[in-house]
Amino acid sequence: MTETNGARMTEMTEVATTYRHDLDSPIGPLVLLADSDGALTGLLYPGHRTIALAEGAVADPAPFRDVQTQLEEYFAGVRTTFDVRLAPVGTSFQRAAWEQLLLIPFGETRTYGQIADALGQPGAARAVGLANNRNPISIIVPCHRVIGAGGNLTGYGGGIDAKKFLLDLESRGSTLF
Structure with missing residues (x-):
């Protein structure tokens, strides 16, 4: 566990x-x-x-x-x-990526590349993106806190508007995006 x-x-x-x-x-x-x-x-x-x-x-x-x-x-x-x-169901890589998401503090973001680096696989940013896409526990396993390398909002299961809402909520009123 x-x-x-x-x-x-x-x-x-x-x-x-x-x-x-x-x-x-x-x-x-x-x-x-x-x-x-x-x-x-x-x-x-x-x-x-x-x-x-x-x-x-x-x-x-x-x-x-x-x-x-x-x-x-x-x-x-x-x-x-x-x-x-x-108890999310996924491959061992997906579960490792989702566990990294749990380490992103409230109100902060990380890039796919930063998550890949944290996994010890610096070339795996796309794989991290695919794992995020398969995250079955949105919000609590905060895949909305992962953004593109240039700081841009990228895809989200609930839609970009929901991702923006969650990031703004977590920024406590100071709009991140």
């Missing part, structure tokens, strides 16, 4: 049931997914490329009370870190 900034990634085991809860947010509807142990496996935007993870999930808000409260606090500007058990 890896722990950074309070969020904890656990190893994924065979899961019998996936739970789902749809949540309204200031950036639009979100889909929360959890495994039968209550670990968060998804925080997705409708249309996100990993939304298929939600197929067949059982609607039940109970496993999400804590994460819902934390997300509400985040959007209200009073929470800067999350304390949620995470």
Whole structure:
């Protein structure tokens, strides 16, 4: 298990049931997914490329009370870190890249190249971008904090407007972009 900034990634085991809860947010509807142990496996935007993870999930808000409260606090500007058990499904490289995202402090950004460097693979900026694209736990695993080498906003599962909103929220009123 890896722990950074309070969020904890656990190893994924065979899961019998996936739970789902749809949540309204200031950036639009979100889909929360959890495994039968209550670990968060998804925080997705409708249309996100990993939304298929939600197929067949059982609607039940109970496993999400804590994460819902934390997300509400985040959007209200009073929470800067999350304390949620995470169990994202991905390759070992993807998981390593996502763990690097958890190290980016609230209100700061990193480039794909900086993440690749932190992984000890300085030529892997594109691979980091692909891993970000497959991040199943948006916001909490903050792929929105990763920007292009020139400081420009790049693709985001929730759309560039959502990415801009999140970065501006985290900058506490001083517009980053």
